[in-house]
Amino acid sequence: MSKPNDLVQGTLDLLLLKILALEPLHGWAITLRLKSISGDVLQVSEGSLYPALHKLEQEGWITAEWKQTENNRRAKFYSLTRLGRKQLESEAANWQRLSAAISHVIQLSEV
Amino acid sequence: MRIEHWWFTARLRLRSILRRNRVEQELDEELQFHLEHKIQEGIAHGLSPKEARYRAMRAMDGLEQRKEEIRDMRRIHWLTDFLDDVHYAIRSLRRTPGLTAFVVITLAVGIGSTSMCFSTVDGLILRPYPIPRPSGVVSLVSTSHDNSFDSFSYREYLDIRGHTKSYDGVIANASEGAVGFSADPGTTPRARAGMMVCGNYFRVLGVEPQLGRAFRDDEDQAPGRDAVVVLAPDLWKNEFASDPSVVGRTIRLNGRDFTVIGVAPDTFPGMLIFANPDFYMPLAMAPVLSTNPQKHFFEDRDDRELSVKARLRPGTTPRQADSELAVLAQNFERDYPQFNRNRGAAVRTQFEMLTRNDAAALNLSPAAATKVLPSSLRQKMRPL
Numbered sequence A: 001m002s003k004p005n006d007l008v009q010g011t012l013d014l015l016l017l018k019i020l021a022l023e024p025l026h027g028w029a030i031t032l033r034l035k036s037i038s039g040d041v042l043q044v045s046e047g048s049l050y051p052a053l054h055k056l057e058q059e060g061w062i063t064a065e066w067k068q069t070e071n072n073r074r075a076k077f078y079s080l081t082r083l084g085r086k087q088l089e090s091e092a093a094n095w096q097r098l099s100a101a102i103s104h105v106i107q108l109s110e111v
Numbered sequence B: 001m002r003i004e005h006w007w008f009t010a011r012l013r014l015r016s017i018l019r020r021n022r023v024e025q026e027l028d029e030e031l032q033f034h035l036e037h038k039i040q041e042g043i044a045h046g047l048s049p050k051e052a053r054y055r056a057m058r059a060m061d062g063l064e065q066r067k068e069e070i071r072d073m074r075r076i077h078w079l080t081d082f083l084d085d086v087h088y089a090i091r092s093l094r095r096t097p098g099l100t101a102f103v104v105i106t107l108a109v110g111i112g113s114t115s116m117c118f119s120t121v122d123g124l125i126l127r128p129y130p131i132p133r134p135s136g137v138v139s140l141v142s143t144s145h146d147n148s149f150d151s152f153s154y155r156e157y158l159d160i161r162g163h164t165k166s167y168d169g170v171i172a173n174a175s176e177g178a179v180g181f182s183a184d185p186g187t188t189p190r191a192r193a194g195m196m197v198c199g200n201y202f203r204v205l206g207v208e209p210q211l212g213r214a215f216r217d218d219e220d221q222a223p224g225r226d227a228v229v230v231l232a233p234d235l236w237k238n239e240f241a242s243d244p245s246v247v248g249r250t251i252r253l254n255g256r257d258f259t260v261i262g263v264a265p266d267t268f269p270g271m272l273i274f275a276n277p278d279f280y281m282p283l284a285m286a287p288v289l290s291t292n293p294q295k296h297f298f299e300d301r302d303d304r305e306l307s308v309k310a311r312l313r314p315g316t317t318p319r320q321a322d323s324e325l326a327v328l329a330q331n332f333e334r335d336y337p338q339f340n341r342n343r344g345a346a347v348r349t350q351f352e353m354l355t356r357n358d359a360a361a362l363n364l365s366p367a368a369a370t371k372v373l374p375s376s377l378r379q380k381m382r383p384l
Helices: A011-022 A027-037 A046-059 A082-106 B002-018 B020-044 B049-060 B063-073 B077-095 B097-126 B154-163 B201-205 B233-240 B283-288 B318-335 B350-354 B366-372 B375-381
Strands: A062-068 A074-080 B137-143 B167-174 B177-182 B190-197 B228-231 B250-253 B256-263 B279-282 B304-312 B344-348
Touching (some): A011 A027, A011 A046, A011 A062, A011 A082, A027 A074, A046 A062, A046 A074, A046 B020, A046 B049, A046 B063, A074 A082, A074 B020, A082 B002, B002 B020, B020 B049, B020 B063, B097 B350, B154 B167, B154 B304, B190 B283, B279 B283, B304 B318, B318 B344
Parallel strands (some): B190 B279
Antiparallel strands (some): A062 A074, B137 B304, B167 B190, B167 B304, B177 B190, B228 B279, B250 B256
């Protein structure tokens, strides 16, 4: 039995890019946002989140900036770059293709 | 696209390298920020602060491990690891100063002696004469049963010059000698190294003076007549401050006035490796300078004080020149048996002169090492 928050390999990047495409967020806010928009289905552990964020940053897809939060704390906000937007488009398209194919396969009626 | 990507990542990596501490601090702060929110969330769910903290820490799965993973993302690990290794190595070396000193000294002595050996070989053997077409210049030596690198007398030199066809020019020089030198006739003389050379010396070697002229052939014809001198570049710099008006000036050598006619070029410090002359004078000035007092330099065939060199005619091999000189040496032996009995002559290349196997030269062959060993030890080294 697999845990519900297990993410398909490689989809975390796509989710992070998508969430950051909506608005710049810090790491903590990203976990909250991911949980709420997926209706608690998708959870990302801190152990995967931060390495993934830093990897995306190194790839040049997102960029980080230190800003004040609403309750006046300094936090590292990530936002999407131009390169990241392109990456998001291609990964999203890829995902659509892949998930459509998989749904198609599993909906085949047995003969 | 590629350039934009490169620009991004290069900037980030450079920052990770140059501002390592700052980047580390920011990572700490970022994870700390997350941890605090996580704890607050736990407390909001009704956990005790202690329990909330414990759970948050567990969820973060060990902060240090996360950090290490994130550092990997920066892809500069090879560099930071290397720097850490260097620091570690330095600390370990510091813990064992005795061993470290020993190793450093061993390496230093090893590297030093090896490089000294190579630079000696380079200086002595591999470096050609500082003249144009150095390989064409060979040394002519007189050979006897106890000396296969002997010099020639003035008379013999004239005969070699007159009766050989292998060369484009035969030159001779006496060995360097101390000469009392005063730049102005009034001042106290100081000892400087002077060398007597034949009139065509510079011309045959292909050395053009940087100032004035070299000797003319007729300036070594009449004994004591032409008191002219060519300065070596170093003496010109040190004693005359590179003054170009030195040509035509009178200097005093061994109490006799000489006229400076030229300055040898900087590229030509001399034909010897270690001791180079300060000035050159014509052979004909021998009466003023020191030669063997028991002999008559210009007359005695056995007053052997001259090193003879020659420039091979193009197309002539040292072997051909050697045969020709051997015949001439037989003629000497026949015509002057009292001076030349059992005496031959040979042509030697620069390499042969530098690696000669006698006491007069630095011997670099491994065989030389056994020579300086005490005989008892040599006995032991002999195969049984």
